[in-house]
Amino acid sequence: xxxxxxxVLFDGFAYGMLLFLLSVGLSVTLGMMNFVNLAxxxxxxxxxxxxxxxxxxxxxxxxxxxxxxxxxxxLVSIVLERALYRRLYRATDLDQCxxxxxxxxxxxxxxxxxxxxxQQPISTPPYLRGSVQLMGMSFAxxxxxxxVTALAIAALxxxxxxxxxxxxxxxxxxxxxxxxxxxxxxxxxxxAVTFALGGGLAGLGGALAIEMVGLDHAFAFTYLVYxxxxxxxxxxxxxxxxFAAAAVLxxxxxxxxxxxxxxxxxxxxxxxxxxxxxxxxxxxxxR
Amino acid sequence: MESASRHLEAQIRWRRLETVFWLxxxxxxxxxxxxxxLASQIAITALFALSLDLILGYAGIVSLGHxxxxxxxxxxxxxxxxxxxxxxxxxxxxxGILAGLTGYATSHIIVRFRHLALIMLTLGLGLLLYEAAxxxxxxxxxxxxxxxxRIRPLLEMFRFDLYGRTAYAYSLVVLFACFLxxxxxxxxxxxxxxxxxxxxxxxxxxxxxxxxxHLRKVYSIAAILAGVAGALLAQTTETVxxxxxxxxxxxxxxxxLILGGAGRLYGGLLGAILYMVxxxxxxxxxxxxxxxxxxxxLVAVVMFLPNGILGGLAKFxxxxx
Numbered sequence: 001x002x003x004x005x006x007x008v009l010f011d012g013f014a015y016g017m018l019l020f021l022l023s024v025g026l027s028v029t030l031g032m033m034n035f036v037n038l039a040x041x042x043x044x045x046x047x048x049x050x051x052x053x054x055x056x057x058x059x060x061x062x063x064x065x066x067x068x069x070x071x072x073x074x075l076v077s078i079v080l081e082r083a084l085y086r087r088l089y090r091a092t093d094l095d096q097c098x099x100x101x102x103x104x105x106x107x108x109x110x111x112x113x114x115x116x117x118x119q120q121p122i123s124t125p126p127y128l129r130g131s132v133q134l135m136g137m138s139f140a141x142x143x144x145x146x147x148v149t150a151l152a153i154a155a156l157x158x159x160x161x162x163x164x165x166x167x168x169x170x171x172x173x174x175x176x177x178x179x180x181x182x183x184x185x186x187x188x189x190x191x192a193v194t195f196a197l198g199g200g201l202a203g204l205g206g207a208l209a210i211e212m213v214g215l216d217h218a219f220a221f222t223y224l225v226y227x228x229x230x231x232x233x234x235x236x237x238x239x240x241x242x243f244a245a246a247a248v249l250x251x252x253x254x255x256x257x258x259x260x261x262x263x264x265x266x267x268x269x270x271x272x273x274x275x276x277x278x279x280x281x282x283x284x285x286x287r
Numbered sequence: 288m289e290s291a292s293r294h295l296e297a298q299i300r301w302r303r304l305e306t307v308f309w310l311x312x313x314x315x316x317x318x319x320x321x322x323x324x325l326a327s328q329i330a331i332t333a334l335f336a337l338s339l340d341l342i343l344g345y346a347g348i349v350s351l352g353h354x355x356x357x358x359x360x361x362x363x364x365x366x367x368x369x370x371x372x373x374x375x376x377x378x379x380x381x382x383g384i385l386a387g388l389t390g391y392a393t394s395h396i397i398v399r400f401r402h403l404a405l406i407m408l409t410l411g412l413g414l415l416l417y418e419a420a421x422x423x424x425x426x427x428x429x430x431x432x433x434x435x436x437r438i439r440p441l442l443e444m445f446r447f448d449l450y451g452r453t454a455y456a457y458s459l460v461v462l463f464a465c466f467l468x469x470x471x472x473x474x475x476x477x478x479x480x481x482x483x484x485x486x487x488x489x490x491x492x493x494x495x496x497x498x499x500x501h502l503r504k505v506y507s508i509a510a511i512l513a514g515v516a517g518a519l520l521a522q523t524t525e526t527v528x529x530x531x532x533x534x535x536x537x538x539x540x541x542x543x544l545i546l547g548g549a550g551r552l553y554g555g556l557l558g559a560i561l562y563m564v565x566x567x568x569x570x571x572x573x574x575x576x577x578x579x580x581x582x583x584x585l586v587a588v589v590m591f592l593p594n595g596i597l598g599g600l601a602k603f604x605x606x607x608x
Binding site (some may be wrong): 030036084087088091093094095097098099101102103104105106107108109110112113117217225227229232236262263265266268269272273276277280281 | 410
C-alpha cells in the first residue's frame with residue numbers, strides 16, 4: 001500500500017512537472033498582456049514534432065533534439081506574436097479566444113496532414129529507459145530525468161525573474177502595465193521576449209511529453225484543458241502558483257486514474273470548478 | 288422616456304427583408320425535397336445559435352460550455368421517448384423546462400464571474416456534465432449512445448418519415464416560435480437593460496438595474512431554448528449520443544454565431560445555414576482538413592470582420608448610403 005502510494009505520488013509529480021513546463025509560459029504572458037492564448041499547446045506540439053523528426057528521420061540523439069525543440073517553438077511563437085497576436089492585445093476576451101482557437105484548429109490540421117493521425121514513437125537513450133533503485137523502491141529513470149529538468153528550469157526561471165533587471169521589468173509589467181510603460185520600460189519588447197521564452201518552454205515540454213504521454217495531432221487540444229486549469233488555478237503571472245497547481249493537478253489526476261478509474265476526468269474538472277468558485281483569481285493570484 | 292419607448296417601437300416593427308427571409312425558409316419543401324433532413328438539422332442548429340446569441344451577443348456572457356443545456360434537453364427528450372413517453376410536443380416542453388432549471392441552477396455561479404474565470408467555468412461545467420453522462424452509462428448508454436428512442440407521430444397525425452418532411456416542418460415551426468419570443472425579449476426594456484450590462488457591467492447596477500437578476504433570467508431563458516433545440520435533435524433523429532454534450536458542439540455553435548454576427552438576431556441563423564451547408568458539401572473531406580478551413584475562417588473573421596458577416600454587411604450598406 002505504501003509503496004503504491006509513493007509510486008502514485010512520484011508518477012503524479014513527474015506528470016505535474018510536465019504540465020508545469022507546458023503551462024508556465026502561458027501563465028506569465030497571460031498575466032502580462034491579459035492575452036488569452038489558447039494556442040499555447042500548439043507551440044508544445046511544434047516542439048514535439050521537431051524532436052520526433054530529428055530523432056527518427058535524422059538519427060539525432062534524443063538529448064540533442066531538446067534544445068532544437070525549444071528554439072523552434074520559440075522562433076515560431078515570436079513570429080506569430082510579431083505578425084498576428086500584437087494586433088489583438090486590445091481586442092475582447094472573446095475575440096482573442098476565437099482567434100487562438102482558430103490557430104489551434106489550423107495547427108491540428110497541419111500536423112495531421114504531415115504526420116498523420118497516429119501516435120508518434122520516439123527512441124530515448126538506454127540510460128533513460130530503465131529504472132533507478134532508491135531506498136528499496138524503483139523509480140522510472142525517464143520520470144526522474146523529467147523531474148530534475150523541470151526543477152532546474154523552475155529554479156532558473158525564479159532566479160531570472162527575481163534577480164535580474166529583465167525579470168524586474170517583466171514583474172513590473174505584470175503588476176501594472178501602464179505604470180511600467182510610464183517608467184520607460186519597453187513593455188512590448190519584454191512581452192515579446194517572454195512570449196518567445198514561454199513558447200520555447202512549451203516546445204521543450206512537448207518534446208519531453210512524447211515518452212510519457214505520447215504525441216499525436218490532437219495534442220494541442222488534449223492538453224489545452226490541463227494547461228488552462230494550471231494557469232487558472234495557479235493564478236496569472238505566478239511561477240510559484242503554476243508550479244504548485246501543476247504538481248497538485250498531476251498528482252490528483254494520477255491518483256484519480258489509479259484509485260477511482262471509473263470517474264475518469266470528472267474529478268479534475270470538479271476540483272477546477274471548485275477552486276475557481278472559491279478563488280476566481282486562482283490560488284496564488286493577486287487580482 | 289418618451290424617446291426610449293419610440294426607439295423600441297421602431298425596432299420592433301417587422302421589416303420586409305425579414306418576411307422575405309422567413310418565406311425563403313419554406314423553399315426547401317418545393318425546391319430541394321431531397322435535402323429536408325439537412326434543412327431540419329440547420330433549423331435546430333440555428334435555434335441553438337439563437338440561444339447562445341441571447342447570452343453572448345446581448346448580455347456579453349462568453350460561454351465555452353453551452354452544449355450542456357443542449358445535451359440536457361436532448362437526453363431528457365430521448366429518455367422520455369425511450370420510457371414510452373413518445374409524444375413529441377409534451378416531450379419538447381418537458382425538455383425545455385428541465386434544461387431551463389439546469390440553466391437557472393448554474394446561472395447563480397455564472398453571473399458572479401467575468402473574463403478568464405468565466406470562460407474557464409463554463410468550459411469546466413460543460414466538461415463536468417460530459418464526464419458525468421459518460422460515467423452514468425446505465426442512464427445515458429455511455430459512449431454507445433441512447434438506443435431505442437421511439438417518437439410518436441406529431442399531433443397523432445404526421446409521422447416522422449425518412450425524407451424529413453415532418454422533421455423540417457416541426458423544427459421550422461419551433462424555431463420560428465422561439466425566434467418570435469427572442470425577438471420580443473430583446474426589444475423589450477429588459478433587452479435594453481441586457482445590452483447596457485454588456486456595454487458597462489459596473490454602471491448598470493449604479494443606475495439601479497438589478498444586473499445579476501437580469502443576467503440570471505436571460506441565462507435561464509437561453510438554457511430553455513438550447514434544451515428545446517437539443518430535444519428537437521433527439522426527436523427528429525431518434526438517437527442521442529454523447530456528442531450532444533461535447534466541447535466540439537459548444538465550439539461549433541460559437542463559430543457559427545461569430546461567423547454570422549453576434550448580437551444580431553439573424554446572425555446565428557445565417558451562420559447556421561452557411562456552416563451546415565458547407566459541411567454537407569465538404570462531407571467527403573477528412574474532418575481534420577475541414578477544421579483547417581474553419582480555423583482559417585475564424586482567424587479571418589476576427590481580423591477582418593469583427594462583427595461577423597451581418598456586421599460587415601451592415602457597415603458596407605451604411606457606407607454606401
